[in-house]
Amino acid sequence: MPGKPVKFTFDGAHGAKLAARLDLPEGPVKAYALFAHCFTCSKDLTASRKIAESLTMEGIGVLRFDFTGLGGSGGDFASTNFTSNLDDLERAADFLRDEYEAPKILIGHSLGGAAVLAVAGRIKEATAVATIGAPADVDHVTHNFSEHLATIKETGETEVSLGGRPFVIKRQFVDDLAKHNLANAVGQMKKALLVMHAPLDQTVGIENAGRIFDAAKHPKSFVSLDQADHLLRDPEDAGYAASVIAAWAKRYIPASKEEPVEIVEGVMARETGLGKFQSMVITGHHRMLADEPESVGGFDSGPSPYGFLSAALGSCTVMTVRMYADHKNIPLEAVRAEIRHDKVHADDCAECTKDHLPKSGKIDRFERKITFIGDLDAQTRARLLEIADKCPVHRTLEATSLIVTSEKPA
Structure with a gap:
């Protein structure tokens, strides 16, 4: 049903059932976007949710999913690597292509940003790529467990704590990172690029944004996220990034997909399916979100x-x-x-x-x-x-x- 999120699983590239969510706008879908979350995160992080909200307000459907072994997805995280993440992204794009329409927009956060840059060339229909806090080298992710690298290389694997949660990292994961040349992929992808990065990012330094930007061909844009942290934990920072991506992405949606917006007489309110309270309010051709503050369990995505x-x-x-x-x-x-x-x-x-x-x-x-x-x-x-x-x-x-x-x- 338009406006209602579709929750489902699809088969990952290596056999795991991957938990996914397709957020849809009210009315016609102008285009679809595919979102890749950050390293060891999930599709339900604040930044992921805010971006999906903003894009659906612009008529864009957003598919976000949990990579193998993370969030609600099956499989063993320890058996994954960057290559398998790319394969899962491509499988997600295949699902959209088969069931709805291939994604026109690819969006990635942190290592997910590196992943959409690396996989963009495989998804021919995609016209635009947006990254948030992405590293310029995929092996940058090893700084999260740098003190364990010697043990991983010596014994083949070890358990590390990432974000307060235990994960097993195997040598094959580290070795796989070294196989990828992100600069080459960026230079050859021939798609519009939006690079977003926080100057004070302590996890992935701002110099990474410069290297990605320099490697890309035009059209390309850079937007500073000012005081934001790497994960965009502050809802205001996440909301700002989401609104910029939504405004930018519209430029790369084919004009033929523009369809008249449904006119509603009076006022209609409808659940969006996001959170406990969020509703879409439609009056005439106008669209607005109603919600409750986070203090009472809402997303604070609109007025009460x-x-x-x-x-x-x-x-x-x-x-x-x-x-x-x-x-x-x-x-x-x-x-x-x-x-x-x-x-x-x-x-x-x-x-x-x-x-x-x-x-x-x-x-x-x-x-x-x-x-x-x-x-x-x-x-x-x-x-x-x-x-x-x-x-x-x-x-x-x-x-x-x-x-x-x-x-x-x-």
Whole structure:
């Protein structure tokens, strides 16, 4: 169903069942993207999720999966290597090609970024590649367990702690890394490239971004992630990276895939399937996300329902004041309304004198602060405050509304 994520498994290149998730936009899919997660991470990392959210908002479906032995995928991590990761990526692209459409966009984080650069030449339909914090040499990953390299070479394998979790690293993994020349792959891939990197990245230094960028042919772009860490743990950093990738990727989607956006009369809200609360809100041809804060289990990917309600009051207020000021030729340069919503006890509410308000229990209190900018006298400012109360949403919230509910067949 459009807008609902599709969760499934597919056969990896070496027999393991790989756990995957295909995030789909509301309405027609303009193109598909394939995402590769970072070393020993999973498809559900914050950065992966944020990127999928942003791309689906732009009409792009995103396939993300767990590499062999990681996350929800089967198989033994100790038996994998960079080559097998490339094979799994190619198998994921094959799945998209067979079941939906081959990916036009490849995105990779950290070693996953190196992987999409290395595999890009095998996926002929891909037109654009984006990397986040990618190393310029795949054997850079060995710095995560450098103190164990001698033991691995001597005994053939050892258990190391990566991100607080135990992993067995075998000699074949280390030996395989040395077989790959990423610079050659980048120089020959003939696809648009976006390199994203944080200058303060302590895991993969910024110099790696420079080497990848220098090796690539045009068109190529570089975007700094400023204060972000390697894993983009801060949701704001992840959200910024996701929004940039989404805006950039649209340029490389064939125009023939552009289709009219479905027009919805009124407002429709639909679960996205991401997290506990996230919903897609559609009105007319507009698309917005509603969510709850992370503190209550949401992703904080959009305003809360009460946030939208406050936004309705605030926007209606400034529109109403503007219409009145223009009609009366009042020199109002700008108007701003700040809204805060709270639940308060009726017994503690000094302003709650309206007859229709309950005299006990909790009630909704909207505090509205309006700023008028311009050369206005006190009488005019007072009149504008009165006009703000005539905002239709204000009147609706103050009055008793009727909500009629019925079931609509799917």
